[in-house]
Amino acid sequence: MSSAQPIESSTPTGGSELQLAKAYTPADAETFAWSRWRDARCFHAEPTDAGAPYSIFIPPPNVTAALHLGHALNNTLQDVLTRYHRMKGMNTMWMPGTDHAGIATQSVVERRLLQQGKRRSDFTREQFIAKVQEWKDEYEATILSQLELMGASCDYDRVRFTMDPVCAAAVRAAFFKLFDDSLIYRGKRLVNWDPVSRTALADDEVEMEEVDGHFWYLRYPFEDGSGYVTVATTRPETMLGDTAVALNPKDPRAAAVRGKKLCLPIVGRVIPIVEDDYVVMAVEQGGDPADTKAQFATGFLKVTPAHDPNDWEIGIRHGVAAINVMAPDASISDRHGWEDVSAEARAFVGLSREDARAAIVAWFKANGLLEGVRPYRHSVGHSYRSHVPVEPYLSEQWYVRVTDDRLRGAALRSMNPAQRDGGAAASATSGAAAGAGAAAVGDGEITFFPPRYAKTFQHWHENIRDWCISRQLWWGHRIPVWSAEIAASDVVDRAAVDSARGDLVGCNGAWRAMGCSEAVRRRPDGVYERFVCVAEHADAVAIPALAAAGFRQDEDVLDTWFSSALWPLSTLGWPEPARFDMQGLLEKWNPSAVLSTAREIITLWVSRMVMFNRYFLGGRVPFRHVFIHAMVQDGFGQKMSKSLGNGVDPRDIIQTHGADAMRFTLVQMTTDTQDVRMPVDMVDPWSGEMFSPRTITDAAGYTVADPMQVSPKDPSKQITSAYGAATGKATPTVDAPLALNTSARFDVGRNFANKVWNATRFALGNLTPVPGDASVDPATRPLVDRWIVARLSHALTTYERALASYRFNDAADATYDFVWREVCDWYLEAIKPTVKTDAAQQQVLRTVLDASLRLLHPQMPFITEQLWPAVAATGRAGLRGVNVPASELCARAGWPSVDTSAVDRAAVATFSRVQQLVDEIRTLRGARQVLPKRKITLLAPAGVRALVAEAGGVVEALAGLGEVADLPTERPAGAVPIAFEGQELLLVNFSDAVDLGAERTRLEKVITEKLRLISGFEGKLNNPGYLAKAKPELVAETRTLMEEAKADLDAARRSLDALR
RNA sequence: GGGCGCUUAGCUCAGUGGCAAGAGCGCUGCUUUUACACAGCAGUGGUCACUGGUUCGAAUCCAGUAGCGCCCA
Incomplete structure (x- = not known):
């Protein structure tokens, strides 16, 4: 810590209080707390530690980029749960780590290389992976440092990465078992194929572009010569692969063509007509006239399963074949699955897809089968790399048979x-x-x-x-399968392999003896192929042997989610904990307590973790609870994203508001009903002030910050917005610096932290350092002390219940209401006159403060840790029935508890009456603008005076009373009446002269309000149904309220009359 | 197209059949009362999206309509 450390303790024997700076500075607390936590290694857990297990696996963030606000939210929630359960005494372990994120990471690295004019193909596989590894190292470090900045109490000694040796071992073992259990197979699938770079693209690597194209109307004759149907297509070149024509079953022509066959022109293939809901009906047949597609449709759809994703689905539904008519460079080919090539069709083989399109259209025209052409503008997927149109391309992939019951x-x-x-x-x-x-x-x-x-x-x-698990990438876990074509004579059980119709058939050969799993299949072209899955322990022996025998390893890597799916297993050392010195972890912390994540990932990740964990661990689930948290959107309900420039960087918030403020605000806004909007503000780089940016609407219709802003302090000074910088529409310069994004929402948390700081500061100034006496019995204390102990108990209960059902906003509100609304607004104010001289009350204050810090710690770990030693230095906290066991660190302190014996319900009820009385008096003071210093006199009947007496000076202190006396028989001049519990009280001496006009207005307002109430009550009580069917105690309560309201009304009327 | 949600004060959100619909921010007035102006006290502000239904009683339950969001296809 620097000399700016705000806590300076005086000599222990000096007896004077500790000094805290007037305002809270988060950065000091963050440094201070981490130095203590690190020294104590207090977030590290061992399976042998005491306590029931409580574990959480972090959803490993992608190493593609730094953490954003969504991560900040999710990690804060996990940390709240982790810290809370740690304080509850559980053996708590929060597993941190990162995900290699195959496609996403490879893409960002390739994009960066492209800026230097280089491509992946300029490197060897090993060189390229080394490049990605550099990126990974950089961002992994960034992410871990961000987690620390946020205060995440992960077990940093256990950090994992989905491609480190521990996780890789799990991937190998899992793949091997699935392969060996015949749950992995080869299957066909359409991928987004870039014919120029000859690679498959991920969906997010495909850029949609509007293209001026055409709809060609082609005639397909019936096989029986009874005419033709007309299909509309934007891609006539694919017709060589057509295997059906579809129409909607609702189409009026469906019955007439049912069962008929068509003869595919050029090829001569006989294809069926199938009925499918997917087909858009033409407007004439009842299609939606507003639908552009219906306007262009004929109602008949050519089905080309091998070259269109929708047709692929139709093909599966109707069991029609997929015939691939293209080579990997997208030229027409008869060597990739197309066998029924007619003499006429042979002329098209070898043409590029563009040439083939022209030639086929020409053929239809020449043969009188082209019905027409209409221009059509539509969007076509293009490769982000080569910018040519992407080809849906049928290719062989590895699959996991997740449809299996296991x-x-x-x-x-x-x-x-x-x-x-x-x-x-x-x-x-x-x-x-x-x-x-x-x-x-x-x-x-x-x-x-x-x-x-x-x-x-x-x-x-x-x-x-x-689940398709293979990806045509270099960054990832390489598929551990070697394959080679083999002679038919080498197939032992040929009958079984032949009858499997292309599926893999497991077998016991030489490779199995070597510790591998073996399978054979017969390809459609009749060639036999042997696949050998190598277990990791067999690598040294099997791989050289396989290479020598002419086997080649599969080039592809596994889908990122394959290793993510193993996260709860792999991070704990499965399947060989001893190999990595990780014994006992799996038994202790799997299943974990809860998985906290965003809903978009339920299918991709949650599902697969459940399937894998159960399959590999004898049915065990990976977690018992799944908590799905809200999404943070910008102020216009839009997703936060880099390209919209509306993202808020957690590091910026930590800098401007502090980590605790960020955490508290995030926790408080996490409701389970809806997503949360966070209006994005900016920090003026010229003045440092926050302001709301001017917005514009971008081309896509999003509301974004104007690229250029002006300083709210000095309109002559320019500012570049994050949107401007992200889109290149503005460039940050010395004269127009970049503004950081922030949000005024975080002020709530900052203000609360400051309040906690100052409340503690006040308490420290009033606590005389003593050993502390935990035997003080709350029952012997004045009303306000008994009340605050009961409210502490209430806050703890509310908080615990809320967290148990993951209602984070309720938990945050419970702490906020207790600390601010009850401790600060009422308790501290109430004890001001007495606490300095009352040692027992100091013990109550010390205990309430100590317990409050514990209560606040899970959501605000830094400030509570920093204040902790200062509070402890005033003496041992604790009361009879209020348990706050001593602890060096707040992070390791026991969760506080209040025995029911210490909860005085009557005190709560009585104090609530005191609050009402004070409120009534304050309202009048407010309405009359009575200065705080002015002491006024309350004239009240005996019952009210007894209440004031029982409150022990609290009413006097909080309502600013100088004197409390009996009601006189005659109303004194200048007395103003107030209503309390149906009685009339008088206030006098609150002003030098009564403003009659203001007083009349006030009373008339009271009368109107009471009349409104009474009419509501009367409506109910005059309703026979209400009297008959509502709960009797409810009816009785309504009657009481009615009586009180009537009494108040009468009192107000009398007062008004008196003024006339 | 299928599914899941959402619509409450100027803004961000609570409130799953019963007192008179709440909080924070904002706004207005007063207060620099030695914990805190990142504060205190008081106040202003709402046809609970719309239409119908169930009920003694509906923001709350049901049906429909409109708008918004997300997931799957």
Whole structure:
């Protein structure tokens, strides 16, 4: 710590209080707290530590970029849970780490290389991976430092990366077992193919561009010569691969063509007519006239499963073949699956797709089968790399058979039965297992918060498709399979392989003896192929042997989610903990307590973790709760993104508001009903002040900050917005510096932190350092002390209940209301006159303060840790029935508790009356603008005076009373009446002269309000249905309220009369 | 196209059948009362998106309409 450290303690024997700076400076607390936490290693957990296990696996952030506000939110919530349970005494471990994010990371690195004029193909695989590795190292370090800045209490000794050796071992083991259990197979799939770079692209690497194209109307004759149908297409060159024509079953012509066959022109292939809902009907047949597609459609759709994703789906639904007519360079080819090449069709083989399009259109025209051409503007996917149109291309990929009951069924059975719809469907999907009747390990153990997300999970699994796990990338876990073509004579069980119709058939050969798993298949072209999956421990022996035998390793890597799916296993050392010195972790911390994540990832990640964890760990679920948190959007309901320049960097917020302020605000805004809008403000680089930027609408219709802004302090000074910088529409310069994004929302947290700081400062100034006496019994204390102890208990209970059901905003509000509204506004104000001289009251204050810091710690760890030693230096906290066990560190302190014996419910009720009385008097003071210094006199009946007496000076102090006396028989001149519990009280001496006009206005307002109330009550009480059916105590309560309101009304009327 | 949500004060959001609809920010007035002006006290502000229904009673439950968002296809 620097000399700016705001805490300076005097000599212990000096007896004087500690000195704190007037304003809270977050940066000091952040440095101070981390130095203590690090020294104590207090976030490290060992399986042998005491306490029931509580663990959380961080959703590993991608190493593509620094953490954004969404990460800040999710990690704050996880940290709140982690710190809370640690304080509860559980054996708490929060596993940190990062994800290699295959496609995303490779893309950003390739994009950066492209700026230097280089491509992936300029490097060897090893060189390129080294480049990506550099990027990863940089961002992994950034991310971990961000987690620390935010105060995340991860077990940093256990940081994992999805491609480090521990995780890689798990990937190898998992793949091997799935392969060996025949849950992995080869399948076909359409990928986004770039014919120039000859690579597959991820969906987000495809850029949609508007293109001026055409619809060609082609005639396909019926096989029986009875005429033709006309199909419309934007891509006539694909017709060589047509295997059906589809129309909508609702089309009026459907019955007439049902069962008929068509003869595909040029090729001569006979193809069926199928009926499918997907087909857009032409306007004439009942299609939507407002739908552009319907305007262009004929109602007949050519189906080319191998060259169009929608046609692929139709092909699967109707069982028609997929015929690939193109080579990887997108030229027409008869060597990639097209076998029925007619003599006429042979002329097109070898043409580029562009030439083929022209030639085919010409052929249809020449043969009188071209019905027409219409211009059509539509969007076409282009490669972000080569900028040519992307070709949907059929290719062979590796799949996991997640539709198997051992995976899909297990995931469904893991659901809490109370959250799962449809008992019948449930037992049907459990298949054979349902017959056994007994629930297996892990069944029914996963509960979603909020519950509605269980539906997403269930629906996903009921409609799940097999999972394509291969990716044509270099960055990732390489698929551990070697393959080679083999002679038919080498196939041992040829009959079984032949009857498997292309599927892999496991076998026991020489490779299995070497520790590998082996399978053989017969390809459609009749060639036999052997696949060998190598287990990691067999690498040294098997790989050289495979290479020598002519086998080649698969070039592809695994989908990123394959290693992510193993996260709860791999990070704990599965399958060989001893190999990495990680014994005991898996048993202790898997299953974890909760997975906290965003909803978009339920299908990609949550589902797969459940399937894998259950499959590899004997049915165990990876986590018992799934908490889905809200999304943070900008002030216009738009996603925060780099390109819109509306993102808020957590590091900027930490700098301007402090980490605790950011955390508190994020926790408080996390409700479970809806997403949260965060209006984005900017920091003026010229003045340092926050302001709301001018906005414009961009081309895509988004509301964004104007690229150039002016300083709110000095309109002659220019500012560049993040949107301007992100889009290149403005460039930050010395004369127009970049403004940081921030949000005024975080002021709430900053103000609260400052309040906590100053409340503590006040308390420290009033606490005489003593050993502390925990035997002080709250029951012997004055009303206000008994009240605050009861309210502490209430706050703790509310907080605990809220966290138990992941209602974070309720938890934050509980702390805010208790600390600010109750401790600061009432308790501290109430004890000001007495606390300095009352040692027992000091013990109450010390204890309330100590417990408050503990209560606040999970959400505001830094400020509480910094204040902790100062409070401890005043003496041992604790009261009879209020337990706050001593601790060196707030982060390791026990969670406070209040025994029911120390909770005085009567005190709460009485104090609530005191608050009402004070409020009434204050309202009048406010209305009459009575100066705070002026002491006024209250004239009240005996019952009210007794209440004032019981409050022990609190009413006098908070309402500014100088004297309390009995009501005189005659109303004194200048007395102003107020209503309290249906009685009339008088206030006198509050002003030198009564303003009659103002007084009349006030009373008339009171009368109007009371009349409104009374009419509401009367309406109810005159309603026979209400009297008959509502709960009796409710009716009685209404009557009481009615009586009070009437008394108040009468009093106000009398006062008004008196003024006349 | 299918699914899941949302619409409450100027703004951001609570409030899942019962007192008179709440909080924070903003705004207005007063107060620099030695914890805090990043504050205190008081106040202003709402046809609970719309239409219908159930109920003694609806912001809350049901149905429909409109708008917005997300996921899947």
